[in-house]
Structures are given as C-alpha cells and as structure tokens.
Amino acid sequence: MTSPTGCPVSRDAAAFDPFGASYQLDPAEALRWSREQEPVFFSPKLGYWVVSRYDEVKAVFRDNLTFSPAIALEKLTPAPPEAVKILESYGFAMRRTMVNEDEPDHMERRRLLMDAFLPENLEKHEAWVRELVRSYMDHFIDKGRADLVEEMFREIPMTVALRFLGVPSEDAKELRKFSVAHTLNTWGRPSPEQQLKIAEDVGQFWQTAQAILDRMRDEPTGEGWMYDSIRMHHQHPDVVPESYLRSMMMAILVAAHETTAFATTNAFRILLSNRASWNDICENPTLIPSAIEECLRAAGSVVAWRRIATEDADVGGVSIPKGGKLLLVQASANRDPRHFENPDEFDIYRHNSAEHFTFGYGAHQCMGKNIARMEMRIILDEFVRRLPHIHLVEDQAFEYLPNTSFRGPTSLWVEWDPEQNPERRNR
Template identity: 90%
Template structure:
C-alpha cells in the first residue's frame, strides 16, 4: 500500500480508482471529480472542499494538474516556506493562450514579468523593504479622512433613490479611485484603466474559450498600454506624490534592485490587486452582513465592532480564494509527497473554514476572537502589503452605511453571478433597497458628525465584546457565586467546548472565567466566581455589584484548555474553583462513554462549588478530597500507575499544578494538561530588562524590541499581525515559533520539556536571554 494515499482506507475500493498522480499514487474518486470551474467550487469553494479537509487534505487534481491544499496548517506551512514553494507561477496563465491571443498581446508590447506577487528570494524582499514604507500603519493614517469624504460623495449620488446596485455604483469605483490616488495616478487617467482591469483576472486565473481569449487579450493589451503611457509621463517628471513616484525615485537610486521592467509590471499588477480584491471583498462583506441581519443590527448599535465584523467577513467570504506555488524540490505537504516541479493550488477559503483552527467554523460570528487569523491576506514574506488599506476602506464604507442607511436590505430573489476563475471571488452586482423617508439624516445631519475613527491594522481585541444580560446570580458554595448570562435579544449564544472560558467585562474590570453550564444549551452561559478579598479586586467587584437584569459584556467563548477526546483513559483533578472547566470535561467524557476518574479537592465541602451536581452526575468516578475531613489528595499515589495512553487534566491552585508538573517530568510528552488561575507579575520593569532584535525569518524583516516593550507590542507596531488574548502568559494565543536564540520563558503555558526544546515562546511576556531571536514569522 502506497504511503501518503489517504483514500487507501476501508470504503475506498481499488476498482474505484482510475487515475494516478505524478507520484504514482492512485487518485481518489473525489479528487478525480474535483473541478475548480465547476458550479460547487464557484458557488462556495470552502464547502466544495469540505470532503478534502475531512478526508484528503492534500490531493492531486487531474482536471487542474495541480496538488490542492485545503487545511489551515498546511496552507500556512506552504506560505511560510517561500523557498521550497516558489511563488513564480502565481501570475502564470492557468489556461494557455492560443497563438492568436499571444500575437494580440505582443502588438501592445505586453511584457508582464516579475512583481511582488510572483518573484523569488532574495530579489523579492530586497525590493519589498525599499518600497513598503507607504504601507506601514502610521503612514496610512493620512488617507482615512479623504477616503471617508470619497465614500460620502458616492453615497450622496444614491442616498435618496431607495435602490442601488452597490457594486456598479460604488464598490467597484472606490477601490480603484483609492488605488490610483495611492499610486499617484492623475484622476483624468482613471477612466481608461477602470475599463480593463477585470480582463487581467480572467486572463490569468480563468478558463475562457479560445474565442473569449481574443477579446480578453485585446482588453489586457489596452490595459497594459494605458498603464505604460501613464507610467511614461510619471517617469518623465518624477516629482509627484504617491507610491509609483516613490518607486520611480527608488529606481533611480537603486536601479539594480528596482529595475524599470519591475516598475512597468507593478504598474499593472498593483492596480488589479488593489482594485479587484478590495471591490470583491467589500461586496462579499455587505452581502454576508445583510444576510445575517442580527449581526448587521449589532454593528449599527455599536460601530466599534466593525473591524472584527470585517475580519469575520474576510474569513467566511474573502475575495482571495486561492494562490499558487510550485515545489522547487521533492517535499511533503500534509503527509503527501509532492515532486519537484509539482504545482500547488493553496486554497485559503478552505483553510479559513478548518475546524481544527476555528471553533464552529461554519458559523458567522462577528465576535469571533481569532477571526483575524484568517489567511485571506496570505501569510509570511508574501502577505498582502495592501491589507491595511483594504481594511481601512472596508471599515469606512461600512461605518458610513450603518450611520446613513441602517435600514438598508438586500433585494429579494436576486441572482448573484461571479467571474469564473480559481482564485478571486465576488458578485458582479449587489442590489439593495431602503426607504428614503427613513434615512436618519432627514431628521438630523448629526449622523455625519463624529465618525468612528479606526485603528490601522488588525482589530483591537478589547473592542470585540458581546452584550449580555444577567438572568441569575446564585450562591454555589461559601464565597462562590454562579452567574447565568443570556443574549439581550433572546438569540442563541455561541456553542462552546469543554475547557472554554469567557472574559467578563464590567466597566474597567475584565476577568477570565471558565464556562461550567450545560453544553448544548445555547440559550445561556454559566460560570462561577470565587470571591478573593486579597486578589486584584475583580472578583470582589462582581460579587458585590452584579445582579439579575444587569447588562455586561463578554469576549469569547475561547478555549486554550482543549480536551483531547482520543485518549484511552483520563484522570481529572480539580482544586477549589478549578472544578469549573474540569466539570465540563467530565460531562463530555461521560457522554462519550470514555473511562475517567475525577478527584475534587477543597478546604471543606462547604467551599466546594457544584459538589451536589458532581456527586449526582459523576459519583461512580468521583473521589472527594475535603481538607477538613482529613482526606487530602496524595498525587504520587493517585498518579503512580498511569496506563498507556492515559491523559491528566487539572485546574487549581499553583501549588497543586507545580506538584503535578514535577511528577510529569518523566511522563510521555502531552500527558499532562493544566490551566492556571492567575499569571505571575506581567509588569515590565525597563530597568531590569535589555533590548533585543527579533529577526522574522518568514518575512525577512528585523524588529527592534525595546527594554520598555514586549515582543508582542514591538511586532504589532511593525504591522505584523500576531494573535493575542490574555497578554499575561496564560492562554498561549500569542505563541510564536523560534528558529534561533535563547528564550527567557515567563509564561505559564509551556511544560518544562517544551521550554527545554527552545523552539517556541509567548510573545506577550517571554523575551530573549541574549540580544537576538530568529522567529518563524
């Protein structure tokens, strides 16, 4: 049986296999049937590849002649390694041109060569470093006010009509206008360029017929010639403002790094990239939000949610569906052998719906804490330079709509059509309606005052808050209360998994609490709070002030304490209020029929929350260790005879967790899983720290980390998106891989063995022991 043939499993009969991949491995029936130009992929590429994510994450498509990559980790790994996986074919025509079309392009002098999208190292990063200043967050701030005025001007044209095709009347126009201004192209030249930009998409990533190719070649040729004529005028007088003028001036200083041929190719490529992708992304976002009316209403009520809503739209309905790479050597992706010269279609749209990375991936949730980890912008050295321009445009457009047309809705029964291609997706029209008499500005022009100012870059996590109402506050034990929360509109709350927590927010107070309710009951979320008079004040605040009917906010649910459901046996150990995540795990294991034992420790039964329910539901597996009864937990005895494949989960006081970690030193890696209550002091003392540099291997950048800032802060300031949550070294969200250098670990996430491996760290708190770290970023 061939290694790396995932369909060679029970249920895949050999007589079903009729083709072979370039490695000689038989092609499964599903892979043989896959057609990126078929109706299912064109309608919803992520859904069309669900079977692949679940069964065959990397497969060879005979119809396409490419290896298709569908899971998050594999897609990210290909993006990360731009040496093994060259981007040189990213702009290669998917459908070869007939000789007649080639002659047409030649007649226009078409000479599209290397751009930032399809060039290899070291040329790519040498150029990128010279030309990226204009894309940095601090340099994009100056464009926001102008973008808003532009959006208002376009809206003024149809605000009183009551009906509009947003694509034709706005969404295709604004990104092109912004792109031209950013480049420095005079406004009078914009009209000609607008006509032909769509032809490049079909020419490169589509499957036009031979007859269609001739007209497309004409349009592409005219697009090229128009762009070159504009560039010639700019080149002759390079004193203007804009990215193309900057690039021309850089060419004159560094002609070997920024040659003229590069300027000519980029003049066309960046217009397509900035225009098509942003126009499609905006169209997809509005269709998604208006199809999820409750989410639309939420951002109308709270525009601060717009950045997170945009990221979730980019995750579930991004405009960039897939990119292409070619293997420069024999390699392995997702366990599948890829030969040298093998072409890969890496499908970000599928990766963005991978349940191994996004919980409840098919749900549209504008409160999703890790939506910004989507791969729509790519990753690593070739991540989209214009991502923050696109974010800014989409946020401003959406902010203006929720102010001026909150009552807008989709026209019913309209047909959505898409340009047939493998890699970019967006409807060619989007019809909406509204009642002009209800326009807020007819009552008061104040709706145009004090617009929302958005931070440039990824969303600020503290803004992603869901409004909830307290329905019940009950005492569960001495100094322990249970709080139940519901949605204020009676909607379902998100599903959650054992080990999940929420961040509860009340004014200035933000604290993390594990969910301990009944999983499957999406009408409410329940958690327990231990009053800690000697703590930082949060628990006392919630104990003393929260009452039924109060409106609070939560972030989450999130899970950094996942239960591995594949183990053979489990030992669960809870100390005090640590019963909350452990109880949810016990409930799940019982439902699965998995063997487990549960040890619940406390000072006395009166202090042990949910004890009645634990005894009722888990009595057969339970041992209660009440200190005032002289029944203390003997960890070495209880854990002295772990069976093969058994896993241990524990949450409780630091002393107990430290004892467990000491016992686990000789256990197989991955046996012990713990969750801490609190972090060590996370206050940075510059007097006792030293500065260091972080070299980002995937992006070929170097970031300086001062003695007064964390690595996470330095990366964020440099425009590098690194997910984060607690910022206290508790959750593991901000983990980054370390290639070289010695780490000063300060987190409570990694085990001793993991720290000794010296290959990953938490960016929010850990630092370099010396002066330099090399990271896989």
C-alpha cells in the same frame, strides 16, 4: 487514474473541478470532503495539488523557498498562438513583480517599497477616502434602491488605488475594464474566442499603464507610491529595475482593485444576510474592524493562491515532486474546524477571525492589507450611520466571474425607505 507520484487518485479528487458549479458557488463547501478526508490531493482536471486544511496551507505559505510563488500570476489556461501574437503586437512584456518574485530579490525590494503601506503612513489618506465614500453615497441615498457594486464598490477601490499610487484619476474607467480582463486571463478558463478579446484588452491595459508611467517619470517630485518607486529606481536601479516598474504599474492596479471591490461586496452581503450582526455594528460601530476580519474569513475575495515546489517536498504527509504546482485554497483553510471553532457560523465576536489567510501569509503577505481594511472600515462606518436600515433585495441572482481565485458577486442590490434615513429624521 494516478497522480504524478504514481499514487491512485480518489474518486472525489478526480471529480474536483474548480470551474464547476459547486466550487464557483462556494469553494469552501465544495472542498468540505477534502478537509475531512484528503486535505492534500492531486486534481487531474487542474493538474495541481490542492491543499485545503489550515495547517497545511500555512506551512506552504510559510516556506517560500521550497514553495515558490513564481506561478502566482501564470495563466491557468495557456494562450493560443493567435493571442500571444496579439500581446506581442502591443509590446506586452510583463515581468515578475513582487507577488511572484523569488528571494532574495523579493524581500530586498519589498523592504525598500514598504513604507507607504504602513498603518501610520495610511492615516493621512483617511479624510479624503471618507469624503469620497460620502460623495458616492450622496448620489443614491434618496433613491431607496441601489446596486452597490455599480454605484460605488467597483469604483472606490480603483480611485483610492490610483490616488495612493499618485496616478491621475481620469484614466480610471479604462483601467477598470482592463483589470477584469486580467482576472479572466490569469485565473479563468476563457474560450479560444474570449482569449483573443482578452489579449486585446490586456495589451491595451499594458500600453495605457506604460503611457501613464512615462508621464509620471517626467514629474520627479510627484506624490504617491509609484513616484516613490520611480525615485527608488533612480537610487537603486539594481533593486528596482526599469522592467519591474513597468510590470508593477499594471500588476498593482489589479492587486488593489478587484480584491477590495469584491471583499467589500462580500462583506455587505454576508453582514446583511446575518441581520443580528449588522444590527450590532449599527449600534456599536467600534465592532466594525473585528466584523471586517470575520467577513474576510468567511467570505474572502481571494479564495485560492498558487505556489510551485522547487524541490521534492512533503505537505501533510503527501509527497509533492519538484515542479509540482499547488493550489492553496484559503477559503477552505478559513473554514477548517481544527483552527476555527464552528467555522460555518458567521460570528463577528470570534476571537481569532484575523488569523484568516485571505491576505496570504508569510513573506509575501499582502502589502495592501491595511489599505483594504481602511477602505472597508470607512465604507461600513458611513453605511451604519447613514443607511442602517438597508436590506438585501430578496431573490436576487448572484453572478460570479468564472475563475479559481477572485471571488465576489457582480452586483448587490439593496433597498431601504429613504423617509427613514437618519439624516432626514434628524433634520
């Protein structure tokens, strides 16, 4: 078997399957062989060049002209004609948004729309995010047992995103269901029957997002990032066109919701599995920000991202032909011993954890990274104060949505003795 450049494909490369059990279980572990022996290889099962080491992943992220993000949201499993018809019946017209846009359009738009994401402009959201987190905890704090995904992690990022965007929250439940469909639609390998169901959900998601946007356009003084974008559309219609607004309304919810919900779930799982680290942050909550970076490094929620070569190129000494598609496996780069000492160890005192690629890197690096960090910080801060004695329910099975890129268990059960809640003891 040979790659598109005519080079022989190794046995491990031929066997690599991102929908197989080992990658789904632990993508970094599934690519250990590649980090050690063949850091850039062609995967015939996927039709992509897979990149697994830190320096190579960084080099590709850094050069967004040679390695375009245009395919970042392309469907990995093409839709059958029936699914395309369903989408058409909903008027689905998703265009490129920020994340898959080429230069110079991308940077011009990113600059215009960046302000609300800056840390100094996020501070004003902290108090209500904390209030939100506390109110969710109040529902289960006396129960002694909870699935944290169901009770709060799935809902809070969507509620925060909607408020940040300025979208009324009554539509949250509907929109959440749709964004799961979008993940499977984009990065999954749905069966032909699933494709039809997903097309229905994505079509409805599109229409709901459009209806919300149309309502928002009638309120020119509204507060939130979507309102800012609408105003920018009026001032600079060439840089922020109508089609962009429509597509962004849907894309930003996906970008903000599952990424953060999964990252929070992964962080709790890994911290509670490393009790000494959990105890350390309970004793000293100022360690939380660096602990979060280590969680994002060791158990990130976006484990692989995509680029396409715009010309013949070289990655780590391997020739990639023009049009070659690349799967950059951040989860693997985050465990590269050439960059992170003892990468398999979970160490909240690690000096360079924040150099992980979970938020991508370079011109397209995640715009919402500080929103995600803020949410995770506040959630952890409330837990270490109000429920420091929680522990994972033993022998629970963790399930993952089968896809290449978004990773987090669909439930996370924890237990505790409510009699030991600090708030009761201090009463």
